[in-house]
Amino acid sequence: MILELRDLAFGFGARTVGSGVTLSVGSGEVLALLGPNGAGKTTLFKTMLGLLPPRAGDVLFGGVPLAGLTRAERARNIAYVPQAHAALFPFTVRDVVLMGRAARLAPFSAPGLHDREIAMEALTRLGMAHLASRPYTEISGGERQMTLVARALAQETGILVMDEPTASLDYGNQMRVLSHVRRLAGEGISVILSTHNPDHAFMVADRVALLHEGALAALGPPGDVLTPEWLKRLYDIDVVIGSLPGSASPSCSPRLDHIQF
Numbered sequence: 703m704i705l706e707l708r709d710l711a712f713g714f715g716a717r718t719v720g721s722g723v724t725l726s727v728g729s730g731e732v733l734a735l736l737g738p739n740g741a742g743k744t745t746l747f748k749t750m751l752g753l754l755p756p757r758a759g760d761v762l763f764g765g766v767p768l769a770g771l772t773r774a775e776r777a778r779n780i781a782y783v784p785q786a787h788a789a790l791f792p793f794t795v796r797d798v799v800l801m802g803r804a805a806r807l808a809p810f811s812a813p814g815l816h817d818r819e820i821a822m823e824a825l826t827r828l829g830m831a832h833l834a835s836r837p838y839t840e841i842s843g844g845e846r847q848m849t850l851v852a853r854a855l856a857q858e859t860g861i862l863v864m865d866e867p868t869a870s871l872d873y874g875n876q877m878r879v880l881s882h883v884r885r886l887a888g889e890g891i892s893v894i895l896s897t898h899n900p901d902h903a904f905m906v907a908d909r910v911a912l913l914h915e916g917a918l919a920a921l922g923p924p925g926d927v928l929t930p931e932w933l934k935r936l937y938d939i940d941v942v943i944g945s946l947p948g949s950a951s952p953s954c955s956p957r958l959d960h961i962q963f
């Protein structure tokens with residue numbers, strides 16, 4: 703297993719947000735994490751990345767505990783696509799993507815031609831090459847999100863953690879990012895992504911994990927976990943799940959007429 707969480711507890715300061723999370727992710731596997739607002743998805747991700755200390759339990763990469771890896775070693779193992787944020791400094795899109803190469807550079811050395819080629823290749827793969835020279839502060843929220851995906855690709859890690867990667871994207875770019883996720887998995891890269899859209903999990907995930915009330919409530923193939931019963935428990939809405947003729951995966955249709963205020 704490329705990534706393992708063993709009885710992991712996570713939180714801030716004295717506050718535990720979640721505990722008892724045990725799961726492993728294999729090479730080329732896509733794991734989708736679902737949970738209501740505030741369930742702890744981002745906190746769990748930050749703990750997996752070593753940005754927050756585990757409150758209990760372990761995170762292991764290829765059997766090696768996270769605590770035993772330097773920051774650069776972590777960055778060569780795992781890349782993070784955070785939710786798009788506004789930047790303070792007007793770096794170009796190309797330079798933001800180049801930052802993904804930092805952990806691959808020798809100490810005190812600047813990115814070389816090879817690094818620039820990899821950065822441009824990541825932008826080209828995402829259909830973003832035309833924005834390379836634009837300031838990151840002067841592109842749309844969706845374009846910023848795609849830039850952060852390109853930065854993570856340029857990091858060339860075996861594991862990609864994506865925090866709601868489609869949240870600010872238009873419909874076409876949502877599908878392009880999801881299609882890239884499947885393509886990356888086909889290349890052996892493991893992807894862990896959070897989403898609020900069960901349809902996206904149906905489209906790309908090999909397995910789905912549900913985070914609810916501070917615990918890993920369910921873990922398994924999308925068809926076993928994304929049931930009307932579980933979605934009711936998570937979001938307190940009724941859904942119908944079915945497959946449209948010609949569609950490759952099932953989809954959810956919420957019953958708005960059942961919602962009570």
Ligand SMILES: Nc1ncnc2c1ncn2[C@@H]1O[C@H](COP(=O)(O)OP(=O)(O)OP(=O)(O)O)[C@@H](O)[C@H]1O
Nearest residue numbers: 714715717719737738739740741742743744745746
């Ligand atoms: N910096 C922080 N300090 C203290 N508590 C925090 C901090 N950030 C988040 N929290 C709290 O931790 C809990 C989990 O938040 P988290 O952002 O991990 O949830 P999430 O599942 O990612 O939510 P969402 O779907 O809304 O993005 C929430 O109760 C939140 O208020």
